[in-house]
Amino acid sequence: MLTPTFWEIHSGLEREGPGDEASLMRALAMTEGLPAEPRILDLGCGPGAQTLSLLKHTAGTVTAVDTHQPFLDDLMSRARDAGVADRVTTSDASMADLPFEDESFDLIWSEGAIYFIGLPEGLAAWRRLLRPGGWIAVTEPCWLKPREALPQGALDNWAEYPAMATVQELEAVPARAGYRLAGSFVLPPAAWEAYYGPMQARVDVVRARHAGDAAALAEVARHQAEIDAYRAFGDCFSYLFLVMQRPA
Ligand SMILES: C[S@@+](CC[C@H](N)C(=O)[O-])C[C@H]1O[C@@H](n2cnc3c(N)ncnc32)[C@H](O)[C@@H]1O
Secondary structure (H helix, E strand, O other): OOOHHHHHHHOOOOOOOOOOHHHHHHHHOOOOOOOOOOEEEEEOOOOOHHHHHHHHHOOOEEEEEEOOHHHHHHHHHHHHHOOOHHHEEEEEOOOOOOOOOOOOEEEEEEOOOHHHOOHHHHHHHHHHHEEEEEEEEEEEEEEOOOHHHOOHHHHHHOOOOOOOEEHHHHHOHHHHOOOEEEEEEEOOHHHHHHHHHHHHHHHHHHHHHOOOOHHHHHHHHHHHHHHHHHHHHOOOEEEEEEEEEOOO
16 A cells, blocks of 8 residues: 555656666667657656656657656656657556557566566566567566575565566577567666655654654655665666567
């Protein structure tokens, strides 16, 4: 159950997960032969940082999907400010049950979100939405070291995601789900800073605002622990960008 303080921390942030424009461009450059005006599906779009970058770096249209309507409202407001609102459609739908026709997209994008249904499960379920030869790019949490080398603090930080895999293990998933892996890379520290920098500033404000409120401060402490875990153990985990193609 997400608390009011959770939403106080998470409202109005530019992004809701690690990522940055440079990494998006690196992944996008791997989608060889993408049409000039690709039909893009952005799943778990959040407030839409990557949606806006996709609209900036392609001439395509984006259908942006999330289950949290306030994020979709933020995204549309930013798209209007950027003058690209005519190329975005939002859909308050679940990535587990998508209301789109088979083969209706050239590119599926999903940053920091496929883990809600699992990487193999998401790749299998979304495949029908891509035209043959279409592309899919996702980011997925990954261990940067063998499990036996991971300190307890790193394991504790990801205790709620037991499916977390190593880079090598993740790179084997696309072929099993019927895709060709075109390339992959680990998100750099700058992509984490783009998420945790603004979140730290927000956490500091919310902590000061709720001095003496035990429930609110417990939520603040959970967020602080997550940021601190990255600062302490960021050499043990990250996200892997995987860029894949549905064979023609
Ligand atoms: C970690 S955030 C990442 C958001 C955005 N892609 C980014 O990188 O800033 C995950 C997003 O997935 C959304 N989400 C969670 N479960 C979902 C579902 N079943 N279907 C669609 N979106 C979902 C959340 O509301 C949230 O916006």
